[in-house]
Amino acid sequence: MEPVGLLLIALAAVGGGAINAAAGGGTLITFPAMLAAGMSPLAANMTSSIGMLMGTIGGAWSYRAELRRQRRRFAANAPFAAIGGALGAVLLLLTPSDAFTAIVPWLVLAAAALFAVQPLVAKRLGRSADDAFDTASTGGWAAKASFVLIGVYGSYFGAGIGVMMLAMLGLLIHDSLQHHNALKNVLAAVINGTGALILAFSPLVHWGVVALMLAGSLVGGVAGGRLSRRVPSWLLRLVVIAFALGVALTMLLT
Numbered sequence: 001m002e003p004v005g006l007l008l009i010a011l012a013a014v015g016g017g018a019i020n021a022a023a024g025g026g027t028l029i030t031f032p033a034m035l036a037a038g039m040s041p042l043a044a045n046m047t048s049s050i051g052m053l054m055g056t057i058g059g060a061w062s063y064r065a066e067l068r069r070q071r072r073r074f075a076a077n078a079p080f081a082a083i084g085g086a087l088g089a090v091l092l093l094l095t096p097s098d099a100f101t102a103i104v105p106w107l108v109l110a111a112a113a114l115f116a117v118q119p120l121v122a123k124r125l126g127r128s129a130d131d132a133f134d135t136a137s138t139g140g141w142a143a144k145a146s147f148v149l150i151g152v153y154g155s156y157f158g159a160g161i162g163v164m165m166l167a168m169l170g171l172l173i174h175d176s177l178q179h180h181n182a183l184k185n186v187l188a189a190v191i192n193g194t195g196a197l198i199l200a201f202s203p204l205v206h207w208g209v210v211a212l213m214l215a216g217s218l219v220g221g222v223a224g225g226r227l228s229r230r231v232p233s234w235l236l237r238l239v240v241i242a243f244a245l246g247v248a249l250t251m252l253l254t
Contacts, residue, residue: 005037006212013213017055017220020162021062021185022228022239025108025247026052026220027159030213042096043204049089049158050196050205051213055221056189062225063182070183073173076138077147081187084151085194092156092195093202100156105248107153108160112244115167115237139172146172147187154188155195159251161188163244177237181228 012033016026027048034044060067067074139146146168154161162184169180199205231239 001037001039001206001209006209008033009037009209010212010216013051013055013216014220014223016052017058017217018224018227019220019243020052020055020188020217021059021221021224022181022231025160025162025243026055026217027157028247028250031159034209039206039209040204041098043206045157046092046199046202046204047206047209048213049092049155049192049199051210052158052217053189053192053196054214055217055224056185056192058218058221059185059225060182060189062222062229063178063185066179066182066229067186070179073138073183074186077143077183077187078190080144081147081151081190082194084148084153085155085191086151086198087148088152088155088191089195089198091152092199101251104157104159105251108163108244108248108251111160111164111167112241112248115163115170115244116241119170119237137173137175139169143168143172151191151194154191155199158192160244160247161191163240163247166240178229185225 009030012030016029018026019029020026030048030052031044034048035041039047147165150161150164150168153164165184165187166177166180169175169183170177173180
């Protein structure tokens with residue numbers, strides 16, 4: 001691969017890691033960059049899935065203060081996120097991604113719409129301020145089932161996974177957006193990590209590119225996580241929705 005292509009992928013990994021930590025959807029940056037560098041779509045998809053792992057870990061590390069009181073919530077949902085991540089990776093190894101990629105924009109749009117109306121739904125349910133903290137709620141079986149489905153999607157393609165998780169958490173668990181974002185980052189790391197263990201057996205993975213992306217996504221994930229922690233919840237919500245719309249429209253037009 002040409003040095004220019006490697007530089008493009010490295011920069012995309014930094015940007016993708018930052019976006020994943022703040023909102024989700026970094027795959028939209030890394031995937032086209034890898035295609036432009038000459039990789040096949042399936043190889044780019046698998047390589048990006050593994051290479052972006054450190055970005056989610058970096059984002060989770062930046063949110064460690066918000067995660068301290070969510071250990072029960074994490075323990076209740078992490079196994080189901082891992083199951084979904086494993087299933088999605090196996091599905092990706094067995095089938096081409098073309099058909100599934102065709103519905104990705106619509107999934108992202110649906111998640112963005114759900115995330116946008118979440119405060120209205122919460123208000124109708126009689127919930128109080130967005131910054132209230134509910135230490136007891138884990139989301140129940142609805143959250144567990146959702147994490148399985150999101151995990152399958154996340155390992156299979158991944159664009160917009162953060163938006164989907166934030167939308168789901170906002171409806172099922174009454175808590176602040178920052179706490180939801182923290183949980184989203186660490187469970188995304190579970191999904192990506194589980195998927196990476198399975199995808200690592202594929203001969204399509206470019207390990208030199210993976211190493212480059214791991215370093216770049218870690219830098220981006222830490223930076224993006226720290227920045228998003230300092231952003232007001234309402235502004236972060238607008239950023240998430242705007243980026244989700246951008247992800248969906250870009251995919252529909254390309």
